[in-house]
Amino acid sequence: MDKILVDSADHLYYLHKNKKLFLLLHLDCGFPFTSQARRKFIQDYLNRKGIVIRDFNENLPEIDWLHFRKRNKELSIRLAENTKRCKTALSEEHVNNFFDEFDATVKDVPSTNIVNYDGTNLPDDPGKEKIRRTMDTPKGSVSAMFAAVADGTLLPQYVVYKATNLYPEWIEGRPPGCQYNRSKSKWFDAVIFEDWFFKIILPYFKNKPGPKLLVII
Known part of the structure; x- marks a missing residue:
């Protein structure tokens, strides 16, 4: 694959709309995307596409590059939250469809x-006998x-x-x-x-x- 050389990270517009939506989908599903994970995601994407950003060390964005969140307000650091009922609700049809797909796979x-x-x-x-949710615990x-x-x-x-x-x-x-x-x-x-x-x-x-x-x- 021929490599595409980009002189400045300021001109990095290779993360197209569908890739941004992919990131947002992970956030919406509750997957934690830390700053380091986001940088590795970009590095892996650039390497797979054969794109080389001269400003990045081995295509890994610097921490300062993550300031792009300021112009993409929909992106944020994932915080702890309770699982929504709608995300855990499964019907008999969903379960059967899963096993049908799994058997075929x-x-x-x-x-x-x-x-x-x-x-x-x-x-x-291990001394707790009852299940409970504890916040800010030193354990x-x-x-x-x-x-x-x-x-x-x-x-x-x-x-x-x-x-x-x-x-x-x-x-x-x-x-x-x-x-x-x-x-x-x-x-x-x-x-x-x-x-x-x-x-x-x-x-x-x-x-x-x-x-x-x-x-x-």
């Missing part, structure tokens, strides 16, 4: 090539991503601490193949998700023949 995919993954939050305060927690193959194989876990640095004693005695990371929020942002994909999923799929399916259910 996995029809020609061997069970060894179907991986289901999901993340969860593990608090370090800590970690996030973990689990992945299982349709044939019953469990892939190594991926753990994220809420910290600036990752210390060796935190990973002593870890399960075989388990990977660790850290972030300011301890959530799986786009950067950490990409790291999980390249360290856990890609090595597993690498030598598997045939189509592959990575799904969260």
Whole structure:
């Protein structure tokens, strides 16, 4: 693919309307888009399109570039909010349609090539007997991503601490193949998700023949 060279980021208008709507759709669905994740999204888009912005280091926008939010008021940093009932409501028709589509999708995919993954939050305060919502709590927690193959194989876990640095004693005695990371929020942002994909999923799929399916259910 021939590369398109752009001298100044001020002339970056390659994020067309449909791409902006894609960003807004993620925001509306409640997906957290941090500043770092937004910058990585732009970098990945430019690389895929073969566009090189001379003002960007390896096509990664600087923090100052994110000031474009001032002229795009509909974009904002995602804050915590309760899930709306309309987004969680599922009818019998929706459920049946999902399984019809899923059956058609996995029809020609061997069970060894179907991986289901999901993340969860593990608090370090196990003493609570009742479920409740707590705001501004000082209690800590970690996030973990689990992945299982349709044939019953469990892939190594991926753990994220809420910290600036990752210390060796935190990973002593870890399960075989388990990977660790850290972030300011301890959530799986786009950067950490990409790291999980390249360290856990890609090595597993690498030598598997045939189509592959990575799904969260």
